[in-house]
Amino acid sequence: MTTHTTRIAVFCSGNGSTFKALFQAIRNKTLPAKIVLCLSNRARCGAMEFAQQNGITTLHITEKQFSSFEEFATAMVERLKEHKIDIILLAGYMRKVPDAVVAAFPERMLNIHPALLPKFGGEGMYGIHVHTAVLEASETETGATVHFVNEEYDKGKILLQRTVPVLPYDTPETLAARVLACEHALYPDALEKLLTLQRS
Numbered sequence: 001m002t003t004h005t006t007r008i009a010v011f012c013s014g015n016g017s018t019f020k021a022l023f024q025a026i027r028n029k030t031l032p033a034k035i036v037l038c039l040s041n042r043a044r045c046g047a048m049e050f051a052q053q054n055g056i057t058t059l060h061i062t063e064k065q066f067s068s069f070e071e072f073a074t075a076m077v078e079r080l081k082e083h084k085i086d087i088i089l090l091a092g093y094m095r096k097v098p099d100a101v102v103a104a105f106p107e108r109m110l111n112i113h114p115a116l117l118p119k120f121g122g123e124g125m126y127g128i129h130v131h132t133a134v135l136e137a138s139e140t141e142t143g144a145t146v147h148f149v150n151e152e153y154d155k156g157k158i159l160l161q162r163t164v165p166v167l168p169y170d171t172p173e174t175l176a177a178r179v180l181a182c183e184h185a186l187y188p189d190a191l192e193k194l195l196t197l198q199r200s
Contacts, residue, residue: 006033006195009085011093012040016047018091018112018183023054025188033195037083039076041095057083073098080104089191090149094126099151109149110194112187114179116161117145121154131172131179139166142175144183146190160190 008026010019019038026033038051043060051058059079066072077100080088090097090111102109113121115130120142125133134142143163148156164182166175 006086007084008033008035009037009039009080009088010035011090012047013042013094014045014092016050019047020050021184022187031192073100076101077104102149102151107148110146111149112183113145113154116143117154123153128172131175141165144179144186146187160193162186
């Protein structure tokens, strides 16, 4: 009896540090999954380069390539189906995923957020803005959250969270570095949990 290998698409926009952490963790944990597609709104970025270097298919797709947002959303769903994608992981994808894509992958699309949702989430809360807000609120702890993606920013059901202490002399940059290290460990664990849930 053969076990199905879950086919993963990773959506990226940046240098790909989270993409690389996922790629290595899937290999090291020998999870029954494989990243088969790197989708980006940017033709050139670190994540796309890493994917190409590791034999992963890349897809540059943006709204600007189509005459309407609806055409763009439809094309994205079609491309994902062509690649037989089972799960989508957002890893620094700096665009809102079209509702049509969310609808096509219910409970099969995850995002990671650099705070303990529901705190410090929503539109505009990304990157250094999150860590600045955490410090301005005098929080004693922060962390990372992996959640299912729905039609609203950072509002999907939480799958896994992990805390990170806020230290007295933290700057947004020092806090960001510690939270990022937490994210790189948390995301593969969340993926493993989702795979287990899907097989139970």
